[in-house]
Amino acid sequence: MTGTEHDEYDCSRARLQLFEYLDGEMDQDDCTKIREHLAHCGPCLNEYDLDQMLKALVRRACGCEAAPTELRMQIMSRITTIDLTVEFRD
Numbered sequence: 001m002t003g004t005e006h007d008e009y010d011c012s013r014a015r016l017q018l019f020e021y022l023d024g025e026m027d028q029d030d031c032t033k034i035r036e037h038l039a040h041c042g043p044c045l046n047e048y049d050l051d052q053m054l055k056a057l058v059r060r061a062c063g064c065e066a067a068p069t070e071l072r073m074q075i076m077s078r079i080t081t082i083d084l085t086v087e088f089r090d
């Protein structure tokens with residue numbers, strides 16, 4: 001860890017951590033970072049909405065909180081091929 005970890009919280013990192021964020025598995029610091037990022041990043045916010053929807057779908061599909069990663073991936077690729085035309089709020 002160097003002293004530069006507070007900046008460069010970029011989109012790829014945010015998206016990687018969205019699931020953890022949704023699952024409430026992140027610590028306070030990371031939650032704050034991701035929330036701040038979502039606040040000013042439209043594309044990531046869309047991704048976040050998508051993930052929330054996905055999580056709800058997964059829960060309904062298998063009736064449990066923790067879906068297998070495989071199932072998540074399947075549903076995820078399903079959703080992303082549906083071509084959601086969501087308007088960015090810019």
Ligand SMILES: [Zn+2]
Pocket residue numbers: 010011012014037041043044
């Ligand atoms: Zn972003």
